[in-house]
Amino acid sequence: MNLDWESVRAQFPPLERWTFLNTATFGQLPRRAVEAVARHFARRDREACRDFLEWFADADRIRGKLARLIHASAEDITFVPNASTALASLIGGLEWKPGDRIVTFEGEFPNNIYVAEVLATRGVEAVQTDWDSLETVLRHGARLVLLSTVNYVTGFRLPLEEAAALCRRYGALLYLDGTQSVGALRFDAARIRPAALFVDAYKWLLGPTGSGFLYVDPELRTRLQPAVIGWRSDRRWRQVDNLHHGAPDFSGAAERFEGGMLPFAPLYGLEASVDLMLELGPERIEQRVRELAEAARAVLRRAGGRLLSDEAPHYDSPVIAARFPGRDPARLVRELYARRILVSARHGFLRVSVHFYNNEADLERLETALGELPGR
Numbered sequence: 053m054n055l056d057w058e059s060v061r062a063q064f065p066p067l068e069r070w071t072f073l074n075t076a077t078f079g080q081l082p083r084r085a086v087e088a089v090a091r092h093f094a095r096r097d098r099e100a101c102r103d104f105l106e107w108f109a110d111a112d113r114i115r116g117k118l119a120r121l122i123h124a125s126a127e128d129i130t131f132v133p134n135a136s137t138a139l140a141s142l143i144g145g146l147e148w149k150p151g152d153r154i155v156t157f158e159g160e161f162p163n164n165i166y167v168a169e170v171l172a173t174r175g176v177e178a179v180q181t182d183w184d185s186l187e188t189v190l191r192h193g194a195r196l197v198l199l200s201t202v203n204y205v206t207g208f209r210l211p212l213e214e215a216a217a218l219c220r221r222y223g224a225l226l227y228l229d230g231t232q233s234v235g236a237l238r239f240d241a242a243r244i245r246p247a248a249l250f251v252d253a254y255k256w257l258l259g260p261t262g263s264g265f266l267y268v269d270p271e272l273r274t275r276l277q278p279a280v281i282g283w284r285s286d287r288r289w290r291q292v293d294n295l296h297h298g299a300p301d302f303s304g305a306a307e308r309f310e311g312g313m314l315p316f317a318p319l320y321g322l323e324a325s326v327d328l329m330l331e332l333g334p335e336r337i338e339q340r341v342r343e344l345a346e347a348a349r350a351v352l353r354r355a356g357g358r359l360l361s362d363e364a365p366h367y368d369s370p371v372i373a374a375r376f377p378g379r380d381p382a383r384l385v386r387e388l389y390a391r392r393i394l395v396s397a398r399h400g401f402l403r404v405s406v407h408f409y410n411n412e413a414d415l416e417r418l419e420t421a422l423g424e425l426p427g428r
Contacts, residue, residue, distance in 0.1 A: 076405035130306035138250035144279030150175030164198035207371035259322035282311030
């Protein structure tokens with residue numbers, strides 16, 4: 053059955069006023085997500101928060117939907133507000149010793165580079181490499197490999213199964229940041245089997261800021277110590293009339309890493325967006341995104357852009373980077389903004405990013421504008 057993508061697009065009011073090609077910076081919230089957040093606040097007013105424990109039951113329902121989206125178990129999912137917190141939970145839960153190595157890619161998202169460099173002050177070796185040299189680096193040993201599923205600047209799409217297999221072969225933990233792909237491209241945790249996967253939902257998952265989640269592999273959970281300790285660290289935390297006083301007895305599920313209260317309003321908004329994606333179908337979403345990305349690449353080529361995807365493999369993602377010789381990408385962004393077209397400039401590239409709510413008319417407007425701008 054063919055989907056009516058224009059009907060889906062109607063869920064996103066800003067698209068009536070903007071040519072929005074910038075999901076790699078921020079995704080747009082569907083109407084249903086905004087309504088879900090409003091319902092939560094209305095419920096607070098109506099019930100005076102007397103039912104707050106029921107909110108946690110709702111959170112468990114949301115875990116299940118996220119798990120379904122990435123082919124995992126609800127027990128594998130813990131909520132975190134952003135990428136920094138997720139990475140801190142991993143780094144803080146492992147015991148580090150001098151001589152350990154952390155590997156990441158050159159040009160990775162700064163979180164992954166900063167963490168490795170800070171740990172280097174404690175004797176941990178920070179190594180930056182590239183995809184072609186990853187196995188060579190891993191042969192010399194690594195404790196942890198920090199990689200993005202899609203690079204935020206270049207759109208490089210990591211060969212996930214190969215990367216995961218390499219890390220297992222050489223005994224390294226693989227932490228993936230799926231923020232720039234999950235929601236647009238399918239992810240199968242059961243097949244890829246990373247040690248951990250973080251997704252900040254405000255981009256391709258179309259959730260509010262503050263709604264993110266961390267998948268933690270069951271084997272890693274047995275040895276990763278919670279870095280955040282709070283009243284929910286003890287498995288009996290629901291017994292609020294008589295909370296346990298003493299050493300916490302941690303749950304075996306990933307919720308053991310949460311510690312305290314959750315950002316419920318953003319999570320209800322996230323649930324509504326995930327519901328939309330599950331209804332549309334991740335396979336159909338990915339197909340639509342890939343079609344639009346290929347059309348966007350063609351537009352940028354015709355406008356004189358030099359694309360990384362034309363020079364090397366693994367750049368076939370919805371994050372599309374183009375260089376325009378002799379033209380400043382930051383200026384291009386400003387000139388396109390004046391025409392109500394939203395894109396980004398990153399490290400010398402014009403970055404265009406498409407999602408399922410885009411359409412061919414968006415790309416036609418981009419092409420027309422690029423042709424009219426000075427300096428062509």
